[in-house]
């Protein structure tokens with residue numbers, strides 16, 4: 001399988017190439033040159049497989065010759081063996097035609113583990129094949145950093161450095177990063193905001209000698225491998241609820257548009273998906289786009305669902321490329337216009353096409369709290385992100401079809417919001433029960449590129465020694 005950039009000016013790469021590159025050199029995102037197709041008979045052949053086996057088979061065409069199938073199978077088994085539920089991504093029935101697919105049984109209790117646990121193993125394999133070493137640097141407001149650390153800890157060929165804004169993540173989120181005592185993991189608490197951390201990471205990548213010396217790499221949500229690794233659970237849910245004979249619908253709490261894009265990809269490959277509900281909090285750029293073709297940037301407002309507090313959904317560019325009939329010049333022009341004006345000019349025909357499948361939904365904090373309370377009354381504890389997805393599914397059902405909500409975080413990850421809504425403080429699962437007793441290890445840095453680069457360099461030199 002070969003991958004092309006949505007902007008058409010970057011080298012065509014194989015899976016290993018896009019895994020290591022992340023963003024394409026022309027600023028675009030990598031996407032398969034052609035989509036694999038699954039016939040109804042092919043899909044039936046996946047029914048009843050253990051999740052790790054299904055994942056390996058779905059990923060095989062994307063991975064191509066870069067990882068032998070037996071190795072890919074072993075990676076999938078190993079990646080999902082550590083999940084806290086035997087079904088890995090279990091479906092829980094909430095109502096007659098409503099299910100939650102719990103994607104949060106991984107080590108850091110958010111759906112990002114499903115892709116990241118596999119990515120860490122893929123990185124290590126590809127780096128070993130190419131006899132390379134990388135330093136992964138990333139900024140996090142919470143979930144991404146811990147998922148990356150858990151995925152990369154103790155893996156040869158990889159150092160990982162995560163910047164977080166000091167005092168601005170939840171205590172559970174910070175401890176999930178700072179209590180990992182692995183030689184190849186470093187946490188830096190930056191005196192600044194999440195945006196400052198992200199700017200520091202961008203500045204490190206823009207510092208060409210630094211980037212080259214340390215072999216900087218990233219595992220952020222624009223990495224194609226992360227999208228690919230999210231496709232199997234949509235297929236698993238659809239098969240469990242009657243596909244390919246029956247259509248299904250999904251509701252996805254959305255931030256960077258990565259998770260819902262994976263659902264779109266499953267549909268593109270032949271899974272009968274009738275509707276995709278894109279659920280947002282008050283940061284509703286996607287809901288405004290789907291409602292009235294208004295994709296315009298507004299300031300980010302903090303909410304109870306911080307992983308959806310975004311200004312620009314970076315993975316939307318991949319859908320845009322498809323909506324524009326895979327025209328890279330038109331995609332590049334649209335994205336450049338968006339950057340220049342803060343408003344994306346999507347042709348009416350493309351917007352209309354998007355609306356036949358995607359439906360937008362928004363819910364403010366008061367509504368989110370009310371939904372958590374309502375669900376608790378019915379016996380289900382949902383985190384704020386999942387609660388928004390469930391509210392969206394109820395508001396925009398697909399008559400007579402099963403609707404599956406992506407349950408993206410464990411309620412114990414957001415105990416304050418849950419306690420305020422229900423009076424109940426959710427307990428961490430047993431394997432994390434001692435999180436608050438573990439020793440934290442991290443360094444502090446001022447909001448200064450020189451200071452942060454000096455720390456990253458020192459860490460990398462120590463590990464190379």
Ligand SMILES: *Cc1c(COP(=O)(O)O)cnc(C)c1O
Nearest residue numbers: 254255256257258259307408409
């Ligand atoms: C990252 C995240 C999201 C948003 O996912 P995208 O792929 O960025 O749309 C939603 N909920 C939780 C809990 C997350 O961690």
